[in-house]
Amino acid sequence: MSAVVAEHDHHDEHHDHGPAKGLVRWLITTNHKDIGTLYLLFALAMFFVGGLMALVIRAELFEPGMQFVNPTFFNSMTTMHALVMVFGAVMPAFVGLANWQIPLMIGAPDMALPRLNNMSFWMLVAGVLLLASTLFMEGGAPACGWTFYPPLVLRDCGHALPFAVFSVHMLGVSSIMGAINIIATILNMRAPKMTLMKMPLFVWTWLITAFLLIAIMPVFAGAVTMLLTDKFFATSFFDAAGGGDPVLYQHIFWFFGHPEVYVMILPTFGVASTIIPVFARKPLFGYSSMVYATASIAFLSFIVWAHHMFTVGMPIAGELYFMYATMLIAIPTGVKVFNWTATMWKGAMTFETPMLFSICFVVLFTMGGLTGLMMSVAPTDFQYHDTYFIVAHFHYTLVPASVFILMAAGYFWLPKWTGNMYDERLARFHFWMSAISVNILFFPQHFLGLAGMPRRIPDYAVQFADWNMVSSIGAFIFGFSQLIFLYIVIKTINGGTGEKVTDEVWEDASKHSLEWTLPSPVPYHTWATPPEEVPSEHF
Amino acid sequence: MIDSSGQKNTRLVWILAFVGIAMFGFGYALVPLYNVLCDITGINGKTNAQAVKEVVYQVDKSREVKVEFLTTLNESTPLLFWTQATTMKVYPGQYYTVNFYAKNKTEKTLVVRAIDSVSPGLTKDYFKKTVCFCFSQQTFKPHELKTMPVRFVVSPDLPKQYKTITLSYTFFDNTELSVKK
Ligand code: HEM
Ligand SMILES: [Cu+2]
Numbered sequence: 237m238s239a240v241v242a243e244h245d246h247h248d249e250h251h252d253h254g255p256a257k258g259l260v261r262w263l264i265t266t267n268h269k270d271i272g273t274l275y276l277l278f279a280l281a282m283f284f285v286g287g288l289m290a291l292v293i294r295a296e297l298f299e300p301g302m303q304f305v306n307p308t309f310f311n312s313m314t315t316m317h318a319l320v321m322v323f324g325a326v327m328p329a330f331v332g333l334a335n336w337q338i339p340l341m342i343g344a345p346d347m348a349l350p351r352l353n354n355m356s357f358w359m360l361v362a363g364v365l366l367l368a369s370t371l372f373m374e375g376g377a378p379a380c381g382w383t384f385y386p387p388l389v390l391r392d393c394g395h396a397l398p399f400a401v402f403s404v405h406m407l408g409v410s411s412i413m414g415a416i417n418i419i420a421t422i423l424n425m426r427a428p429k430m431t432l433m434k435m436p437l438f439v440w441t442w443l444i445t446a447f448l449l450i451a452i453m454p455v456f457a458g459a460v461t462m463l464l465t466d467k468f469f470a471t472s473f474f475d476a477a478g479g480g481d482p483v484l485y486q487h488i489f490w491f492f493g494h495p496e497v498y499v500m501i502l503p504t505f506g507v508a509s510t511i512i513p514v515f516a517r518k519p520l521f522g523y524s525s526m527v528y529a530t531a532s533i534a535f536l537s538f539i540v541w542a543h544h545m546f547t548v549g550m551p552i553a554g555e556l557y558f559m560y561a562t563m564l565i566a567i568p569t570g571v572k573v574f575n576w577t578a579t580m581w582k583g584a585m586t587f588e589t590p591m592l593f594s595i596c597f598v599v600l601f602t603m604g605g606l607t608g609l610m611m612s613v614a615p616t617d618f619q620y621h622d623t624y625f626i627v628a629h630f631h632y633t634l635v636p637a638s639v640f641i642l643m644a645a646g647y648f649w650l651p652k653w654t655g656n657m658y659d660e661r662l663a664r665f666h667f668w669m670s671a672i673s674v675n676i677l678f679f680p681q682h683f684l685g686l687a688g689m690p691r692r693i694p695d696y697a698v699q700f701a702d703w704n705m706v707s708s709i710g711a712f713i714f715g716f717s718q719l720i721f722l723y724i725v726i727k728t729i730n731g732g733t734g735e736k737v738t739d740e741v742w743e744d745a746s747k748h749s750l751e752w753t754l755p756s757p758v759p760y761h762t763w764a765t766p767p768e769e770v771p772s773e774h775f
Numbered sequence: 776m777i778d779s780s781g782q783k784n785t786r787l788v789w790i791l792a793f794v795g796i797a798m799f800g801f802g803y804a805l806v807p808l809y810n811v812l813c814d815i816t817g818i819n820g821k822t823n824a825q826a827v828k829e830v831v832y833q834v835d836k837s838r839e840v841k842v843e844f845l846t847t848l849n850e851s852t853p854l855l856f857w858t859q860a861t862t863m864k865v866y867p868g869q870y871y872t873v874n875f876y877a878k879n880k881t882e883k884t885l886v887v888r889a890i891d892s893v894s895p896g897l898t899k900d901y902f903k904k905t906v907c908f909c910f911s912q913q914t915f916k917p918h919e920l921k922t923m924p925v926r927f928v929v930s931p932d933l934p935k936q937y938k939t940i941t942l943s944y945t946f947f948d949n950t951e952l953s954v955k956k
Binding site: 484 | 800
C-alpha cells in the first residue's frame with residue numbers, strides 16, 4: 237500500500253519538470269513517448285543494418301558464380317538479415333508505435349508499467365548486440381537459416397549457436413515484458429468512456445498481438461534451449477542417434493513461427509485501419525468485423541503451423557488438415573481487405589503520402605496473401621517449397637505490407653509528435669521510388685521460384701541469371717530510396733518545412749481518434765486527467 | 776483511482792507472467808505429445824526398441840510379404856555397412872534370420888548406434904524383432920568386422936493391404952556423445 241502511495245507522489249513530482257537533461261534522459265526514461273522514440277530509432281537503425289545485409293546477398297546474386305563473398309558468409313547474411321529484420325526492425329518498430337500511440341489513443345497518462353517498459357527496451361538492445369557480436373567471432377555468425385533447423389544447426393553453427401540462443405532468450409523476455417505492459421495498459425488504463433468496442437483498431441490489433449507474443453515467445457525460447465542442450469549437454473531431443481527426431485524441432489519451431497508472422501502483420505493491419513479512414517474521410521467500414529477478423533486470424537494462426545512442413549513426410553490426413561486450415565485464414569484476411577476497400581469506396585479521398593503507402597499496402601499485401609494461398613495447397617507446395625517463390629511470398633507480405641505501413645505510420649504521426657510537417661513532395665518521391673522498386677525487386681522472384689531456383693544459395697544455374705539481375709537492380713534502387721526516408725525523418729524532427737501543423741494535422745482527424753485532440757507537438761505529459769468524451773464510430 | 780489500478784495491474788501482470796512460464800513448459804510438453812502422436816499414427820515407423828519374446832504363430836502360407844532391407848550410414852559415420860540380402864519373401868508367422876555386416880574403416884574405436892524404422896509406418900506393430908543389433912550401442916575396435924544377425928517375424932494379423940515392408944537401418948556415430956555422457 238505504501239509503495240503505491242510513494243509511486244503516486246513520484247508521479248506528481250514528474251509533472252513539474254520535463255525530461256531529464258542530456259543523454260541520461262534516454263537511459264533512465266520511463267516516459268512512454270521517450271521509450272517509443274527509442275524503439276523507433278533503434279528499429280530504423282536496424283532496418284538499415286538488415287538492409288545492408290540484404291544488399292550483400294543481392295550483390296552476390298547479381299550474376300551467377302561466386303563474386304564477393306564466400307558461401308558461409310553468404311549464408312550468415314541470409315540468416316542474420318532475417319533475424320535482424322524480424323527481431324531488430326519490424327517487431328521493435330511496432331512496439332515503438334504501441335508505446336507512443338496506445339496511451340494517446342486510449343486516454344492514458346503513460347504505459348501501465350513504465351519501469352518495466354524501460355527494461356524491455358534495453359533488454360532488446362542487449363539481445364540484438366549479443367546477436368550482432370557473432371559477426372565478429374571466429375567461425376562467423378550463424379549460417380544455418382533463421383529457422384535454426386537441426387541437424388544442420390547442431391553441426392555447423394559453430395561458436396555462434398550459444399550466443400544466438402541466449403540472444404533469443406533476451407529478445408523473448410523483452411517481447412514478453414513489452415506484451416504484458418501493453419495488455420495491462422489497454423485493459424486497465426482506458427479513459428472511462430473508452431469501451432473495448434470503441435478502441436481504435438490499432439489498439440485492438442496490439443492487444444491481440446500481445447497475447448500472441450506471450451503465447452509463442454516462450455515456446456521459441458524452449459525450442460532453442462533444447463538445441464542448446466542437444467549440442468552441449470548430450471540430450472537428444474532432435475538427435476536421431478539418441479532416439480530424438482529433427483522433425484519434432486520443426487513442429488515446435490513453427491508452432492512459434494507461424495503466429496510470429498502474424499505478430500508482424502496484425503499491428504500492420506491496425507495502422508492501415510487507422511490511416512485509411514482519415515484520408516477517405518469516412519469511418520472505418522465494418523469496425524466490429526475487423527475486430528473479429530483479427531481475433532480469428534490470431535486463433536487460426538495456432539493451428540496451421542505445419543503448412544511450413546508439407547514436404548517432411550506427414551500422413552495424408554495431416555497434409556489435408558493443415559491445407560484446409562491454412563486456406564481458412566484467407567477468409568478473415570479477405571474480410572479485412574474488403575473492409576479497407578469499402579472504407580475507400582465513395583470516400584472523399586486525398587492522396588497524401590501516408591495514404592499512398594496504405595493503398596499500396598492493400599494491393600501488394602493481397603498479392604502476398606494470394607501466393608500464400610497457392611502454397612497452402614499441399615500438393616503444389618511440393619514445387620514451391622524452399623524455392624524463391626516462397627521468398628517472394630513472404631517478402632510481399634512483409635516489405636510492401638509491414639514495412640510500408642511502418643513508413644506510412646511515420647509520415648502519419650511524425651507531424652503530431654514533432655509539431656513539424658514533413659516535405660510532402662520529397663515524401664511522395666520516396667513513395668514512388670519504393671513502390672516501383674519493391675516490385676522490380678520481388679516480382680521476378682516468383683518466376684525464379686517457379687523455375688526452380690532454391691532459396692539460400694550463393695550461386696545458381698545460368699538459366700536464372702536474367703531475373704536475378706533484375707531483382708538485384710530493384711534491390712539497390714529500393715535500398716538507396718530508403719535514404720530519402722531517413723533524410724525526411726531527420727529533417728522533420730529538426731523543424732521540417734517550417735510550416736507549423738495544426739492540432740489535427742489531417743483534416744477532421746480528431747473525429748477518428750483521441751491523439752488529434754491534443755496539441756501539436758504532443759506535450760511530454762498527456763492525459764493526466766482522462767478525456768471526457770471519446771470519438772464514436774459513427775460521425 | 777491510481778491505487779486500485781495499481782493493484783489491478785499487479786494481478787494482471789502475475790497472471791500473464793504465469794501464462795508465459797506455462798507456455799515455456801508447453802514447448803517441452805510438445806516432446807512427449809509428439810512421441811505419442813507418432814506412435815498412434817505410425818509416423819517414423821519405429822519398431823520395437825527392445826527384444827520381444829519369441830512366440831509361435833500359426834504360419835500363414837496363403838500369402839507372401841516382400842521385406843526389403845536398407846542400410847544407411849548417417850553422414851560422417853566411418854563404417855562399411857551392408858546386408859546379406861536386400862529383399863526377402865516371407866510368410867507371415869514364420870521366423871527368419873538375416874545377417875547384417877559392418878566394418879570399422881578407421882584406426883579408432885567407434886561407438887555407433889543403429890536406428891531402425893519400417894515403412895509404411897503403420898506396419899510397425901506387425902514387424903517384430905527378437906534379435907537385433909539395434910537394441911543397444913555397438914562398439915567397434917579398429918578395423919573390426921562384425922556379423923550382426925537380425926531375427927524377425929511378420930505377424931500373421933498384418934492387414935492384407937500391405938504387400939511390401941521396408942526395414943531401414945541407419946548407423947549414427949556416437950563416439951563423441953558417449954564420451955560426453
Ligand atoms: C493468406 C494468408 C497466408 C497464407 C495462406 C500463407 C501461407 C504460407 C505457406 C503455405 C508457407 C510455407 C511455404 C513453404 O515453406 O513451402 C508460408 C511461408 C511464409 N509466410 Fe505465409 N501465408 C500467409 C500470410 C503471411 C503473412 C501475413 C506473413 C507475414 C507477415 C507471412 C509470412 C511468411 C513467412 C515469413 C514464410 C516463410 C518462412 C520460412 O520458411 O522462412 N505469410 N506462408
Ligand atoms: Cu505460416
